[in-house]
């Protein structure tokens with residue numbers, strides 16, 4: 627390329643065209659190779675969940691017998707990452723309620739007389755959370771899980 631730039635000034639159109647052709651060829655070639663490496667960064671809009679705070683779903687169930695439980699991914703919730711969760715409660719009895727108590731949360735999701743499904747959003751912070759049926763908590767109708 628340097629050789630041509632020196633010459634172009636006093637050369638014929640043909641030579642200039644030849645030089646241009648060469649420049650085009652070179653730039654095309656260079657463009658081709660640079661496109662693989664220096665290609666404009668296509669920012670992919672992949673929604674990466676923020677690693678700092680988890681989110682997800684917890685399943686609560688109370689009744690029809692004297693049972694109460696909270697599950698995550700189909701297993702008894704024992705250790706849950708801090709974050710915002712949708713808590714789906716299935717209350718199968720009108721003699722029990724579902725009450726979640728812990729750091730920042732004191733939520734009676736279903737009342738004793740209520741029977742059916744209810745969903746709430748809860749923000750869980752590190753600590754111990756207790757879920758219980760209030761009328762029968764003293765009889766052991768309760769459980770806990772840790773939020774880390």
Ligand SMILES: [Cu+2]
Pocket residue numbers: 692721722723759760761762763767
């Ligand atoms: Cu109960």
